[in-house]
Structures are given as C-alpha cells and as structure tokens.
Amino acid sequence: MLGPVNDFHLAQVNVGRIIAPLGSPQLADFVAHLPEINALADQAPGFVWRMVDDGGADSTGLRPKDDDDLFLINCSVWESVEALQDYTYRSAHLKVLARRREWFERLADFHHALWWVPAGHRPGVDEAMDRIALIRSTGEGPGAFTFRAPHPPPTGSPTT
Amino acid sequence: MSSSEDCDLDALVVLGDPVRRGLYRHVTGTPGEVGRDAAAEAAGISRSLAAFHLDKLVEAGLLEVCFRRLSGRSGPGAGRPSKMYRRAEGERAVSVPPRSYDTVSRLLAEVVERAGLDGELQAAAKAAWEAEGGAADSGADPVEALRERGYEPFWDGGTLRLNNCPFHALADQFPALVCGMNLAGIKGLLEGLPEGRSWRAAMDPLPRGCCVSLEVTEDI
Numbered sequence: 001m002l003g004p005v006n007d008f009h010l011a012q013v014n015v016g017r018i019i020a021p022l023g024s025p026q027l028a029d030f031v032a033h034l035p036e037i038n039a040l041a042d043q044a045p046g047f048v049w050r051m052v053d054d055g056g057a058d059s060t061g062l063r064p065k066d067d068d069d070l071f072l073i074n075c076s077v078w079e080s081v082e083a084l085q086d087y088t089y090r091s092a093h094l095k096v097l098a099r100r101r102e103w104f105e106r107l108a109d110f111h112h113a114l115w116w117v118p119a120g121h122r123p124g125v126d127e128a129m130d131r132i133a134l135i136r137s138t139g140e141g142p143g144a145f146t147f148r149a150p151h152p153p154p155t156g157s158p159t160t
Numbered sequence: 161m162s163s164s165e166d167c168d169l170d171a172l173v174v175l176g177d178p179v180r181r182g183l184y185r186h187v188t189g190t191p192g193e194v195g196r197d198a199a200a201e202a203a204g205i206s207r208s209l210a211a212f213h214l215d216k217l218v219e220a221g222l223l224e225v226c227f228r229r230l231s232g233r234s235g236p237g238a239g240r241p242s243k244m245y246r247r248a249e250g251e252r253a254v255s256v257p258p259r260s261y262d263t264v265s266r267l268l269a270e271v272v273e274r275a276g277l278d279g280e281l282q283a284a285a286k287a288a289w290e291a292e293g294g295a296a297d298s299g300a301d302p303v304e305a306l307r308e309r310g311y312e313p314f315w316d317g318g319t320l321r322l323n324n325c326p327f328h329a330l331a332d333q334f335p336a337l338v339c340g341m342n343l344a345g346i347k348g349l350l351e352g353l354p355e356g357r358s359w360r361a362a363m364d365p366l367p368r369g370c371c372v373s374l375e376v377t378e379d380i
Binding site for chain 2: 086088089090091092094095097098099100101102105106108148
C-alpha cells in the first residue's frame with residue numbers, strides 16, 4: 001500500500017543581488033557551479049520542482065526587479081521542510097552556500113521565505129516576490145517563514 | 161547550581177570510571193552503532209562487564225540503544241536482534257564557576273551573519289588554525305590534530321571523514337557561516353602542520369558529523 005500523500009508542498013524563494021554581472025570574472029565560479037548544484041537538487045530526495053527561465057537550465061535569466069540587472073531569484077518546491085533542509089545544508093550545495101558573500105551582496109532585510117502550496121502548484125515570480133514582501137513587512141508567520149521557525153503545513157485539503 | 165546543571169553533572173560523573181570512559185570513547189568514535197562484543201574487545205574486558213558499563217552509560221543518557229540483526233536477515237529464523245549502542249543526542253556541559261560562552265557565541269554569530277562578514281570570519285579562522293598547527297608540539301599528523309580538536313576522524317576507504325562536529329549547535333543555527341569558518345580553519349590547520357601540506361579538505365556533508373572530508377593528494 002502507498003503511504004499518505006501530502007496535500008501540501010513546501011515552496012522556497014531566495015533573492016539576492018550579485019556583486020557583478022553574471023559574465024564577469026567575479027561571478028565565474030558561481031556560474032561554473034550552477035549545473036552541478038541544480039542537478040543535485042533535481043535528484044535530491046523530496047525535490048518537486050524548480051523555477052527556470054526561458055533557457056530552461058536555471059533561473060539566472062529571470063529579473064524580478066525590472067530596473068536591476070543584478071537582482072536574481074531562485075524558487076523551488078519540495079515535499080517537506082526536512083527535504084529542503086537536507087539539500088540546502090547536508091549536500092554539496094553547502095559548499096556554494098558557504099561562499100555566498102564572494103558572489104552576493106549582503107542584504108539587510110529578509111531575502112528568503114518558505115510557504116506551503118497545494119501539491120501540484122507552481123509559484124510564479126510575482127507570487128514568490130509577494131512572499132518576500134510579506135516576510136519583510138510582517139515578519140515570520142504561517143504565510144512566509146524561515147528554517148528558524150518552520151510552520152506546519154495547513155490541515156485539511158487545499159481549497160484551490 | 162540549577163537542576164539542569166545537576167542533571168548534566170550526574171551524567172558526566174558516570175564517565176569518571178576509566179573503563180566506562182574508554183567504552184564511551186570507543187562507541188562515540190565509531191561511525192554507526194557498536195555491539196557488545198566489539199566494545200568489549202576494544203576495551204579489553206569481558207562481554208558481560210562491557211554490557212554492564214554500556215548499560216550504565218545508557219542509564220546516564222550518554223549512549224542510546226537500538227536493536228539490529230547483525231546477520232542482515234529478517235523474518236523468522238533470522239535470530240534475535242543484537243543490542244547496539246550509539247551516542248545519545250544532546251550535549252552535556254558543566255562549568256564551574258558558571259560560564260555561558262554559548263550565549264555569547266550565538267549573539268556574535270548573529271551579528272557577523274547580519275554584517276555579511278563570512279569572508280572575514282573565514283580568513284580569521286584560517287590564520288588562527290594555521291598558527292596553531294605550526295605551533296603544535298604534540299605531532300604533525302593531521303589525523304591526530306583533528307582528533308585532538310574533537311572531530312573524531314575515521315577512514316572511509318581513502319577518505320578521512322569526521323564523525324563529530326565540534327560546533328554542532330552553532331552550525332545548526334548558522335550553517336553557511338559556521339561551516340564555512342570550519343572549512344577555512346581546517347584548511348589553515350593543514351597548511352600549518354608540517355605533514356598537512358599534501359592533504360586536501362573539502363565540503364562533503366554526510367547526514368551526521370562534520371561536513372568536511374579530507375584526502376591525501378599526490379600532487380604537492
């Protein structure tokens with residue numbers, strides 16, 4: 001018999017401003033690591049989906065802020081908080097995470113948000129940016145939280 | 161003294177017995193779980209004496225028990241599962257007089273993280289450990305240097321893995337910051353140790369333990 005299927009999945013958004021254009025020597029190492037790190041996500045237990053640009057390989061072509069060519073977004077969906085946590089902190093992904101300040105500017109405000117979506121839902125750039133706006137305006141809560149204080153998935157079946 | 165301190169002290173007093181301490185070190189320094197026979201052999205004592213001391217360590221909350229069939233078979237006829245021991249979750253610390261370095265380290269990490277000083281922290285760790293490695297008088301062997309620092313190194317084929325993260329609680333809260341610092345520190349240590357130059361450290365996390373693994377390289 002199959003185990004219970006979760007009605008909700010965990011969505012994640014991260015935004016950041018790179019210190020120089022993607023084609024610059026400063027970002028070369030970051031760009032070089034992307035295929036490996038994305039392939040690792042795609043094969044990770046509990047991975048559901050990740051946002052990609054028109055190129056289809058990653059989301060570095062997306063510009064959520066029209067006027068800022070250095071502002072990047074990454075967004076993905078996972079089966080659980082634990083699955084995303086294991087990929088983020090207990091896989092080779094950690095090695096790029098530990099080098100974040102070599103490539104990304106420090107952001108004083110929240111640059112990361114987690115929220116629950118009905119299984120099958122794929123968040124768009126606007127929805128993801130709304131979650132960043134939400135956590136920045138009201139702090140951590142059920143609608144936008146972080147690993148520090150995860151919220152449980154909603155009970156019952158999704159309404160959408 | 162608070163009741164939680166009494167509780168920690170009661171647990172740690174159990175390690176006062178040298179035989180028990182030896183068993184504890186053997187179990188915690190071994191990746192995975194350890195059975196009674198292996199523990200008895202490592203400590204050079206009888207199986208029943210090992211069982212007695214291991215169960216005292218469980219009672220004190222320092223080890224935990226799980227049952228596993230060593231034969232790898234299951235179902236009827238597979239035999240009784242063996243009692244296995246591994247390190248219990250949780251940390252024990254007692255300080256006299258009372259000290260709260262953990263409170264300070266959390267606050268400092270928070271501020272360093274917010275200030276985006278990852279690079280500065282990594283540089284400081286590398287320099288500090290390189291100096292320590294260079295000054296080490298107890299030997300130049302990287303495995304021993306890592307053991308002394310609480311990493312509990314063990315060989316996994318040609319790769320040296322580290323069974324314990326000495327910064328566990330802080331790394332859990334600030335993984336990018338603390339694991340980056342740790343890797344830089346280990347790289348510094350290797351550069352400082354006379355025998356460390358041919359070693360290479362890299363981030364290679366397993367489900368438990370330190371996220372760094374090491375290898376000896378031929379090309380120096």
